[in-house]
Amino acid sequence: MIINHPLLGPRDAQEFTYLGDAALIHRPDWQAEDAQDQFHDYLYLRDNPAGEHRELWFHESGDRSWLVVTRNTVTHEISKVELARDVARSEGRSR
Amino acid sequence: MRYSGFRVIKEALTGHKGWGPAWRDPEPQPAYDYVIIGGGGHGLATAYYLAKHYGKARIAVLEKGWIGGGNVGRNTTIIRSNYLLDGNEPFYEMSLQMWERLEQELNYNAMVSQRGILNLIHSDAQRDAFVRRGNAMILNGAGAEMLSVAQIRKRYPFLNFDDARFPIKGGLAQHRGGTVRHDAVAWGYARAADSYGVDIIQNCEVTGFRIENGTCKGVETSRGFIAARKVASCVAGSSSRLMSKAGMRLPIESTVLQAFVTEGLKPVLPGVITFGAGHFYASQSDKGGLVFGGDPDKYNSYAQRGNLPVIEDVIESGMALIPALGRARLLRIWGGIMDMSMDGSPIIDRTHIDGLYFNGGWCYGGFKATPASGLCYAHLLATDTPHDTAKAYRFDRFRRGYMIDEKGMGAQPNLH
Numbered sequence: 001m002i003i004n005h006p007l008l009g010p011r012d013a014q015e016f017t018y019l020g021d022a023a024l025i026h027r028p029d030w031q032a033e034d035a036q037d038q039f040h041d042y043l044y045l046r047d048n049p050a051g052e053h054r055e056l057w058f059h060e061s062g063d064r065s066w067l068v069v070t071r072n073t074v075t076h077e078i079s080k081v082e083l084a085r086d087v088a089r090s091e092g093r094s095r
Numbered sequence: 096m097r098y099s100g101f102r103v104i105k106e107a108l109t110g111h112k113g114w115g116p117a118w119r120d121p122e123p124q125p126a127y128d129y130v131i132i133g134g135g136g137h138g139l140a141t142a143y144y145l146a147k148h149y150g151k152a153r154i155a156v157l158e159k160g161w162i163g164g165g166n167v168g169r170n171t172t173i174i175r176s177n178y179l180l181d182g183n184e185p186f187y188e189m190s191l192q193m194w195e196r197l198e199q200e201l202n203y204n205a206m207v208s209q210r211g212i213l214n215l216i217h218s219d220a221q222r223d224a225f226v227r228r229g230n231a232m233i234l235n236g237a238g239a240e241m242l243s244v245a246q247i248r249k250r251y252p253f254l255n256f257d258d259a260r261f262p263i264k265g266g267l268a269q270h271r272g273g274t275v276r277h278d279a280v281a282w283g284y285a286r287a288a289d290s291y292g293v294d295i296i297q298n299c300e301v302t303g304f305r306i307e308n309g310t311c312k313g314v315e316t317s318r319g320f321i322a323a324r325k326v327a328s329c330v331a332g333s334s335s336r337l338m339s340k341a342g343m344r345l346p347i348e349s350t351v352l353q354a355f356v357t358e359g360l361k362p363v364l365p366g367v368i369t370f371g372a373g374h375f376y377a378s379q380s381d382k383g384g385l386v387f388g389g390d391p392d393k394y395n396s397y398a399q400r401g402n403l404p405v406i407e408d409v410i411e412s413g414m415a416l417i418p419a420l421g422r423a424r425l426l427r428i429w430g431g432i433m434d435m436s437m438d439g440s441p442i443i444d445r446t447h448i449d450g451l452y453f454n455g456g457w458c459y460g461g462f463k464a465t466p467a468s469g470l471c472y473a474h475l476l477a478t479d480t481p482h483d484t485a486k487a488y489r490f491d492r493f494r495r496g497y498m499i500d501e502k503g504m505g506a507q508p509n510l511h
C-alpha cells in the first residue's frame with residue numbers, strides 16, 4: 001500500500017506503524033461523572049467496519065507525524081489522507 | 096454409517112457404491128431452540144456438544160457460505176497447550192486432551208498428529224521466560240521439557256544453529272503438541288452434529304437480529320426470518336460486522352493473517368518448530384508441503400488476502416532459521432480474517448441482550464481451541480453460566496482490569 005502523505009507525497013506503507021480507529025483522537029474528559037465508562041469504551045471498543053474506515057497511522061520511519069487515513073478495509077484503497085493534528089483541530093481540540 | 100478400516104476395504108471391493116453424504120442438506124425450519132451463526136470449527140463443535148451433552152433440542156448452524164470456508168479451513172493447523180497464564184492454560188490443556196480423544200469420539204479421521212512442538216531459544220532472557228512457561232505448563236498437567244542444543248541437533252540437523260546474531264541456545268518442547276487436518280475437523284464435527292439431528296444450513300447469511308424489549312427473538316437471514324430461543328454468534332473474523340447489527344461495538348479488530356505452503360517434499364521436518372528471534376513457525380503436512388507463517392498484516396482488513404511486505408518478512412525469518420528453505424518452491428499463499436481482541440485472548444460470554452450470546456476474539460490461535468471452545472460455549476448456552484475453564488473469557492474483564500495479556504505486551508491488537 002502507498003500512503004499519500006500530505007507533506008511528503010506518496011510513501012510506502014511500510015514506513016508507518018498502525019494504531020487503528022481514528023476515534024482514538026478523542027480522549028475522554030477524566031473529570032467527567034462517567035469517566036470510567038468513557039475510558040473503557042475509548043480504550044477497548046473499536047469501530048471495525050468492512051468498507052470505509054478512518055484510522056491512525058504514524059510515520060515512524062519518516063517525519064514522525066500522525067495521519068488520519070481513510071481506507072477501504074475490503075479493497076485496501078485509500079481515499080483520503082490528512083494530518084491528525086488538522087483533524088483534531090477542526091474537530092475542536094486546541095492542542 | 097460408521098467409518099472403519101473394514102468399511103474402506105468393503106467399499107473398495109464393491110466399487111465405492113455404498114458411501115452416502117456425510118450430513119444432510121436440510122431446509123431451514125421456521126423456529127429453533129438454538130441458532131448458531133457461523134459454520135466454522137467453533138460453531139460446528141458448539142452444535143455437536145450442545146446436542147450431545149445438553150439434551151434434546153432443535154439446533155441449527157447457519158453458514159453464509161460453505162462450512163469450513165472460513166479460518167477453520169485456512170489455518171496452519173497447529174495444536175498445543177503451551178500457555179503461561181491461569182485464565183488460558185487450563186482451557187487450552189483441556190482442549191488438547193479433547194483432541195487426543197476426538198477421532199474415536201467423532202468416528203472421523205481428523206489426522207490428529209502429536210508430532211511435538213518446539214519453541215526455539217536464542218538468548219538468556221528468552222531461556223528464563225521459557226523455563227517459567229514450561230513450569231506453568233507442568234503445574235497444569237500439560238507437560239514440557241527444556242531441550243539442549245545437542246538434543247535439538249539430533250532431530251533438526253538443518254537449522255541455522257550458529258547464526259552470528261541469533262544462535263540457537265535450546266528450546267522448550269511440548270511433545271503432545273502437533274497438527275490436525277483442519278478441514279477434517281469441520282467435516283467431522285458437522286457429520287457428528289448432523290447425526291444428533293442438528294440442521295446444518297449452508298448458503299444462509301445472517302443479515303440482522305430481531306430484538307424486542309431487550310430480548311433476541313431470532314435472526315433475519317438471506318433465506319428468511321428464523322426464530323430462536325437462543326442465538327449464538329460464532330463468526331470469528333466477521334464478529335464486529337455481525338454484532339454491529341445488534342448495535343454492539345466489540346473489543347475486536349479484524350486483520351489478515353497469511354499462510355504459505357511449498358511443493359511436496361520428502362519428510363524433512365518431523366515436528367512443529369517456532370523461531371524465537373523473529374515471527375516464523377513451520378511444520379510439514381502429510382502430503383509433504385512445508386506449511387508456515389509469521390506476522391499478521393497489522394491493519395484492519397476484510398480482504399482475505401495480504402500484502403507483500405509481510406510475505407517478505409516471513410520468508411526472511413524462515414531463511415534465517417532454515418537456510419535450506421530457499422531451495423523449496425512456494426506453491427500457494429492465502430489469507431484469513433482474524434478477530435484480534437484487545438488483549439489477545441478470546442471471549443465466550445452472554446451479551447447485554449437476552450438470548451444473544453457471543454464467542455470470538457480468537458486471534459491467530461483459535462484452531463487449537465476448537466473442541467474446548469465448542470464445549471464451553473455449549474455449556475454457556477445450555478446453562479447460562481460459564482464453563483469452569485472459560486470463566487476468565489468474559490466481556491467485562493476489560494472494564495474490571497482483568498486482561499489476559501498472554502504476551503505481556505499491552506492491551507492493544509497492534510502489540511500482540
Ligand SMILES: Cc1cc2nc3c(=O)[nH]c(=O)nc-3n(C[C@H](O)[C@H](O)[C@H](O)COP(=O)(O)OP(=O)(O)OC[C@H]3O[C@@H](n4cnc5c(N)ncnc54)[C@H](O)[C@@H]3O)c2cc1C
Nearest residue numbers: 133135136137159165166167170171173301431461462463
Ligand atoms: C492463516 C491462518 C493461520 C492460523 N493458524 C492457526 C494455528 O496454527 N493454530 C491455531 O490454533 N489457530 C490458527 N489460526 C486461527 C484459527 O484458524 C481461528 O481462530 C479459528 O479457526 C476461528 O474459529 P472458526 O473455525 O469457528 O472460524 P471460521 O472457520 O472463520 O468460521 C466462521 C464462519 O462464520 C461464517 N459467517 C461469517 N459471517 C456470517 C453471517 N453473517 N452469517 C452466517 N455465517 C457467517 C463464515 O463464513 C465462517 O465460515 C490461524 C488463522 C489463520 C487465518
